[in-house]
Amino acid sequence: MAPRFPALTSEQKKELSEIAQRIVTNGKGILAADESVGTMGNRLQRIKVENTEENRRQFREILFTVDNSINQSIGGVILFHETLYQKDGQGKLFRNILKEKGIVVGIKLDQGSAPLAGTNKETTIQGLDGLSERCAQYKKDGADFGKWRAVLRIDNQCPSNLAIQENANTLARYASICQQNGLVPIVEPEVIPDGDHDLEHCQYVTEKVLAAVYKALNDHHVYLEGTLLKPNMVTAGHACTKKYTPEQVAMATVTALHRTVPAAVPGICFLSGGMSEEDATLNLNAINLCPLPKPWKLSFSYGRALQASALAAWGGKAANKKATQEAFMKRALANCQAAKGQYVHTGSSAAASTQSLFTACYTY
Amino acid sequence: MPHSYPALSAEQKKELSDIALRIVAPGKGILAADESVGSMAKRLSQIGVENTEENRRLYRQVLFSADDRVKKCIGGVIFFHETLYQKDDNGVPFVRTIQDKGIVVGIKVDKGVVPLAGTDGETTTQGLDGLSERCAQYKKDGANFAKWRCVLKISERTPSALAILENTNVLARYASICQQNGIVPIVEPEILPDGDHDLKRCQYVTEKVLAAVYKALSDHHVYLEGTLLKPNMVTPGHACPIKYSPEEIAMATVTALRRTVPPAVPGVTFLSGGQSEEEASLNLNAINRCPLPRPWALTFSYGRALQASALNAWRGQQDNAGAATEEFIKRAEVNGLAAQGKYEGSGEDGGAAAQSLYIANHAY
Numbered sequence: 001m002a003p004r005f006p007a008l009t010s011e012q013k014k015e016l017s018e019i020a021q022r023i024v025t026n027g028k029g030i031l032a033a034d035e036s037v038g039t040m041g042n043r044l045q046r047i048k049v050e051n052t053e054e055n056r057r058q059f060r061e062i063l064f065t066v067d068n069s070i071n072q073s074i075g076g077v078i079l080f081h082e083t084l085y086q087k088d089g090q091g092k093l094f095r096n097i098l099k100e101k102g103i104v105v106g107i108k109l110d111q112g113s114a115p116l117a118g119t120n121k122e123t124t125i126q127g128l129d130g131l132s133e134r135c136a137q138y139k140k141d142g143a144d145f146g147k148w149r150a151v152l153r154i155d156n157q158c159p160s161n162l163a164i165q166e167n168a169n170t171l172a173r174y175a176s177i178c179q180q181n182g183l184v185p186i187v188e189p190e191v192i193p194d195g196d197h198d199l200e201h202c203q204y205v206t207e208k209v210l211a212a213v214y215k216a217l218n219d220h221h222v223y224l225e226g227t228l229l230k231p232n233m234v235t236a237g238h239a240c241t242k243k244y245t246p247e248q249v250a251m252a253t254v255t256a257l258h259r260t261v262p263a264a265v266p267g268i269c270f271l272s273g274g275m276s277e278e279d280a281t282l283n284l285n286a287i288n289l290c291p292l293p294k295p296w297k298l299s300f301s302y303g304r305a306l307q308a309s310a311l312a313a314w315g316g317k318a319a320n321k322k323a324t325q326e327a328f329m330k331r332a333l334a335n336c337q338a339a340k341g342q343y344v345h346t347g348s349s350a351a352a353s354t355q356s357l358f359t360a361c362y363t364y
Numbered sequence: 365m366p367h368s369y370p371a372l373s374a375e376q377k378k379e380l381s382d383i384a385l386r387i388v389a390p391g392k393g394i395l396a397a398d399e400s401v402g403s404m405a406k407r408l409s410q411i412g413v414e415n416t417e418e419n420r421r422l423y424r425q426v427l428f429s430a431d432d433r434v435k436k437c438i439g440g441v442i443f444f445h446e447t448l449y450q451k452d453d454n455g456v457p458f459v460r461t462i463q464d465k466g467i468v469v470g471i472k473v474d475k476g477v478v479p480l481a482g483t484d485g486e487t488t489t490q491g492l493d494g495l496s497e498r499c500a501q502y503k504k505d506g507a508n509f510a511k512w513r514c515v516l517k518i519s520e521r522t523p524s525a526l527a528i529l530e531n532t533n534v535l536a537r538y539a540s541i542c543q544q545n546g547i548v549p550i551v552e553p554e555i556l557p558d559g560d561h562d563l564k565r566c567q568y569v570t571e572k573v574l575a576a577v578y579k580a581l582s583d584h585h586v587y588l589e590g591t592l593l594k595p596n597m598v599t600p601g602h603a604c605p606i607k608y609s610p611e612e613i614a615m616a617t618v619t620a621l622r623r624t625v626p627p628a629v630p631g632v633t634f635l636s637g638g639q640s641e642e643e644a645s646l647n648l649n650a651i652n653r654c655p656l657p658r659p660w661a662l663t664f665s666y667g668r669a670l671q672a673s674a675l676n677a678w679r680g681q682q683d684n685a686g687a688a689t690e691e692f693i694k695r696a697e698v699n700g701l702a703a704q705g706k707y708e709g710s711g712e713d714g715g716a717a718a719q720s721l722y723i724a725n726h727a728y
Contacts, residue, residue: 215576215578261626
């Protein structure tokens with residue numbers, strides 16, 4: 001083994017580790033507002049709003065200009081490239097509005113999927129070309145963390161060893177490049193819920209995937225204390241006939257994590273992957289109440305599960321701004337409580353919050 | 365990925381996990397009394413005693429006749445094959461004496477190191493042939509855990525990728541076979557202290573090795589909650605001119621473990637690897653006072669560092685047996701305290717306790 005060549009100086013490590021801690025401290029989580037143009041199209045279509053840049057800007061503006069107290073529940077926001085450079089009605093950059101609230105700004109870095117030939121329709125993720133230069137620019141432009149979503153699915157012969165190795169490797173390359181440029185990488189190896197497999201099978205696959213991810217991160221000399229993990233919760237496939245309680249989901253999830261995720265990782269921010277707003281909160285709460293040892297923060301990085309009610313309340317109309325902000329704030333607070341295991345289910349829920357947000361074979 | 369074929373039933377898992385937790389219960393560690401005939405030759409020659417089966421029996425009797433004071437600090441004893449079938453002067457099998465004290469009986473199952481051709485003096489460990497049948501027999505004969513030692517060394521070009529790959533694979537095969545037979549595998553990937561490398565280098569190598577160990581265990585479907593890890597502490601090479609405090613050793617060791625050992629592993633039982641009795645206790649104590657969060661028990665599995673004073677006091681004379689046993693009990697109690705971060709230090713210097721027990725390129 002050649003003598004090691006440190007990938008990062010201690011100052012670099014300190015900076016990365018502090019950013020990561022800031023995002024997940026005290027029950028805070030992440031608003032994933034990084035929907036690509038195409039994905040925003042799907043969202044807006046549901047509320048019959050046209051997918052224009054202005055409409056996308058308006059909706060994000062409503063979310064980001066919410067009262068400052070949002071910084072008690074939201075530690076970071078992930079933006080899409082376009083949004084990083086957009087401004088509010090007064091010409092103030094969104095990223096500055098967020099920073100002034102003490103919220104860390106993040107940026108989606110992957111560039112979508114590409115097929116893996118010779119597999120059962122599996123994919124890898126593109127985006128490594130010129131990634132270092134892009135990261136350096138985003139860091140200058142105010143971003144302090146990045147996000148990259150790899151996708152694996154459960155099916156006949158899936159996920160294959162190739163899909164696992166290839167996606168784990170690209171995640172590790174992305175993470176290494178981010179850290180070289182002062183960005184904390186959020187590592188997202190999503191095992192999607194499509195299929196009729198049961199909870200046990202999802203747990204088995206999640207364990208294999210996460211073991212491969214952490215081996216790859218180690219091989220690529222990634223500094224774990226300066227990363228965050230964004231995994232799926234362990235759940236049954238969406239078409240599975242068996243139903244599981246939040247406690248069962250929690251036990252399967254925490255068991256999988258505690259067999260694979262080193263304690264050095266400061267935080268695990270779950271994706272919501274099509275769960276309703278309420279289920280995403282209940283599951284996160286049960287996870288935080290699970291009796292197994294949990295040396296990392298267990299929080300959220302929700303897109304749909306933070307925004308569904310807000311979108312429905314907005315309907316594309318500026319007059320609905322207050323109602324939209326209230327709906328968003330309510331979900332943010334609920335999830336912050338869940339991240340501390342303190343969420344109390346109120347019993348009544350608006351239609352949008354219990355509606356399943358599952359879209360088959362979801363791509364952002 | 366094919367559906368999982370569970371390696372173990374729920375009952376098997378529970379049995380393994382219960383055994384592991386019993387061994388590393390708070391304040392308890394392991395007495396490694398599994399020196400092979402060849403290793404015992406070196407120990408006995410140091411005190412001028414002939415290496416006969418009877419002398420080895422008499423010596424182990426000195427250790428095993430310790431009174432109930434060891435119940436609170438010894439959770440397990442590792443036996444060598446010969447010793448598992450030996451009896452004390454009253455005809456009581458050693459296994460029974462140990463079990464009656466509520467201590468778990470373990471057995472060394474590896475068959476020593478063999479060279480890896482094409483490497484710079486590196487080795488792998490043999491013993492897999494017929495291992496399942498041997499484990500089944502040992503289980504019947506009273507053993508509930510096993511130990512297998514792999515050896516890696518640090519130099520300009522080692523450990524090589526092959527050495528890491530091969531040794532971690534063989535450790536994982538061993539672990540898998542043990543669990544199939546109701547035996548908790550102690551996984552020992554020792555990185556020798558030979559050399560002049562510094563603390564950082566040892567930490568780097570230890571992280572690489574442990575990451576590979578846990579990836580291999582995952583690949584081989586080993587149930588982590590039913591295993592224990594027996595690693596080296598992270599220390600400088602024995603010929604390194606820089607001296608480090610126990611606190612520095614503790615920080616390097618705990619950092620390496622936090623980055624690689626999943627929280628599901630119930631306990632880490634350090635080897636003493638040539639440290640003096642007092643050093644081994646002080647370092648273990650510092651490790652348990654380290655401010656980083658530690659989700660596993662951190663305790664001892666010491667051979668030389670528990671027995672040096674006892675061996676010296678005995679010198680092969682039966683008249684000295686009582687005094688020798690007292691020396692052993694003393695070290696056992698000290699390490700029981702160190703495993704809880706409660707050891708205040710002996711205050712005395714010199715004597716067998718501080719003498720370095722380093723033997724170049726140690727093989728059991």
